[in-house]
Amino acid sequence: MKLSRFNIVSLTLGFAFLYLPILILIVFSFNESRLVTVWGGFSTKWYGELFQDARFLDAAWVTFYVAFISSTVATVLGTMAAYTLVRGARFRGRTLFSGMIYAPLVMPEVITGLSLLLLFISLGLDRGGFTIILAHATFSMCYVSVVVSSRLVSFDRSLEEAALDLGATGWQAFRLVTLPIIAPAVAAGWLLAFTLSLDDLVIASFVSGPGATTLPMRIFSEVRLGVSPKINALSAILIGLVTLGVIVASLTTKRAATR
Amino acid sequence: MKRIVVWPPYIWLLVLFLLPFALVFKIALSDYAIAIPPYTPTFDIADPASWGATLRAFDFENFQWLLDDKLYYTAYMSSLRIAFISTVLALLIGYPMAYAMARAPQQWRGLLMMLVILPFWSSFLIRIYAWIGILSNEGFLNMVLGWVGIPPLSIMYTDTAVYIGIVYAYLPFMILPIFASLDRMDASLLEAAEDLGCTRMSAFWRITFRLSLPGILAGCFLVFIPVVGEYIVPDLLGGSNTLMIGKVLVEEFFNNRDWPVASAVAVVLLFILVIPIVLFQRAAERRQSASA
Numbered sequence: 001m002k003l004s005r006f007n008i009v010s011l012t013l014g015f016a017f018l019y020l021p022i023l024i025l026i027v028f029s030f031n032e033s034r035l036v037t038v039w040g041g042f043s044t045k046w047y048g049e050l051f052q053d054a055r056f057l058d059a060a061w062v063t064f065y066v067a068f069i070s071s072t073v074a075t076v077l078g079t080m081a082a083y084t085l086v087r088g089a090r091f092r093g094r095t096l097f098s099g100m101i102y103a104p105l106v107m108p109e110v111i112t113g114l115s116l117l118l119l120f121i122s123l124g125l126d127r128g129g130f131t132i133i134l135a136h137a138t139f140s141m142c143y144v145s146v147v148v149s150s151r152l153v154s155f156d157r158s159l160e161e162a163a164l165d166l167g168a169t170g171w172q173a174f175r176l177v178t179l180p181i182i183a184p185a186v187a188a189g190w191l192l193a194f195t196l197s198l199d200d201l202v203i204a205s206f207v208s209g210p211g212a213t214t215l216p217m218r219i220f221s222e223v224r225l226g227v228s229p230k231i232n233a234l235s236a237i238l239i240g241l242v243t244l245g246v247i248v249a250s251l252t253t254k255r256a257a258t259r
Numbered sequence: 260m261k262r263i264v265v266w267p268p269y270i271w272l273l274v275l276f277l278l279p280f281a282l283v284f285k286i287a288l289s290d291y292a293i294a295i296p297p298y299t300p301t302f303d304i305a306d307p308a309s310w311g312a313t314l315r316a317f318d319f320e321n322f323q324w325l326l327d328d329k330l331y332y333t334a335y336m337s338s339l340r341i342a343f344i345s346t347v348l349a350l351l352i353g354y355p356m357a358y359a360m361a362r363a364p365q366q367w368r369g370l371l372m373m374l375v376i377l378p379f380w381s382s383f384l385i386r387i388y389a390w391i392g393i394l395s396n397e398g399f400l401n402m403v404l405g406w407v408g409i410p411p412l413s414i415m416y417t418d419t420a421v422y423i424g425i426v427y428a429y430l431p432f433m434i435l436p437i438f439a440s441l442d443r444m445d446a447s448l449l450e451a452a453e454d455l456g457c458t459r460m461s462a463f464w465r466i467t468f469r470l471s472l473p474g475i476l477a478g479c480f481l482v483f484i485p486v487v488g489e490y491i492v493p494d495l496l497g498g499s500n501t502l503m504i505g506k507v508l509v510e511e512f513f514n515n516r517d518w519p520v521a522s523a524v525a526v527v528l529l530f531i532l533v534i535p536i537v538l539f540q541r542a543a544e545r546r547q548s549a550s551a
Contacts, residue, residue, distance in 0.1 A: 007363075010359050024393060035397070080264045080268050101268075106484050115282060138271065138272070138276060223495060
């Protein structure tokens with residue numbers, strides 16, 4: 001099929017709208033001058049300054065360990081939740097359970113953040129990295145569960161039943177048959193949970209304490225003061241990493257598909 | 260095995276999702292106090308004798324307060340208005356893109372879809388930040404306008420900036436479901452319509468558009484709901500007169516330290532959002548039973 005002129009125009013304009021701001025951001029991260037509108041020549045000095053700023057390095061470390069631990073917890077819990085929901089186990093409070101799985105997906109972040117903060121305060125928990133992990137694992141597990149559910153729905157259940165008939169225990173059937181089949185969805189769910197955690201500003205700002213500042217929180221407090229070339233440099237690095245990650249992921253899935 | 264597997268996620272959600280909500284409701288019914296924590300009464304679970312007195316102290320004063328003070332009403336209305344207009348704008352920009360993607364040669368579609376998803380994976384905050392550099396008074400846009408000889412615009416810190424930021428950030432959520440519904444469409448339906456003498460325009464409205472309605476509905480839902488409670492965009496791009504309820508809630512909680520009113524704001528926001536969610540679910544169910 002050939003694209004009509006109208007379609008070409010809407011694709012060009014649409015993608016220009018999506019990508020121009022990011023391109024401008026990256027270009028100005030190499031600007032010698034501190035001002036946005038004045039091009040002072042090519043320079044990588046802002047990258048150098050960024051790597052000397054301990055506050056950013058600390059925040060990057062907090063963000064990374066929070067994302068890693070919370071997405072791992074979320075993947076385990078979310079997979080369990082998906083398994084029970086799709087495999088139709090009957091238990092008391094099933095409706096409540098599925099409601100609690102879907103509700104966080106449409107919940108405004110400010111409400112999730114507020115409610116968790118009130119909980120942590122009334123439990124007397126010290127706020128910091130640990131409470132951010134708890135909060136992130138809670139909303140991410142719902143996303144993981146949706147991703148894994150869609151895979152569980154589409155796979156042939158008789159494979160599991162065959163394993164059980166041949167004498168496998170429930171756990172063996174899950175580990176040797178179900179898990180390998182749903183593994184791509186579990187991995188995708190983990191990746192989604194990891195990114196959601198990296199990206200979150202609102203909930204982390206609510207539940208964090210003075211001891212733990214994540215990268216988005218750090219960026220936000222700088223950005224409120226205006227444009228800074230250092231933030232441009234940091235953004236360019238993050239965008240570069242994400243692009244690389246997406247390209248590698250899509251190449252590996254393509255290779256796995258053609259094999 | 261199934262029975263054991265239920266419990267960890269169930270208990271986790273009860274403690275970290277349902278219980279916090281109950282807490283928000285409870286505090287919304289409490290009174291503001293200069294204390295730590297700043298509300299009264301505080302529940303003393305260990306002392307059953309005090310439960311009765313605590314329950315009697317609850318009242319709907321904070322909700323009355325939300326009704327009396329015009330600020331909150333205006334903020335709710337303006338959040339809904341901003342969410343509605345942004346959704347319409349995202350649909351007007353997103354539909355032609357999704358349509359063109361679905362008409363593109365098969366081997367391009369995967370790449371185009373990746374290009375739509377890619378910005379979604381990179382930080383929301385950074386994508387909004389990018390617009391500060393473009394829209395601010397000495398920003399990139401005014402620099403380009405200056406070259407052409409057009410007088411500078413002051414868009415930054417207005418509602419227009421908020422619309423631009425929101426549409427930009429949420430556009431992928433509009434495009435993807437519409438693309439999915441158009442991609443599935445059977446192209447021979449259009450050929451049949453044209454063979455039977457239908458003009459292209461009327462074939463579009465009567466077939467393509469109608470078949471993509473589920474995608475449109477899903478896209479609008481995915482944009483509208485989160486935008487109502489949006490905090491980052493109005494805070495960074497909006498001005499002091501851009502009122503959105505998410506921002507009011509945060510300020511009430513952190514700046515005024517009025518937890519009961521912040522909780523009441525959250526409860527009302529939740530009730531407002533429940534209506535479109537239920538309507539959407541009804542529509543989805545009706546469609547499912549119609550196609551079955």
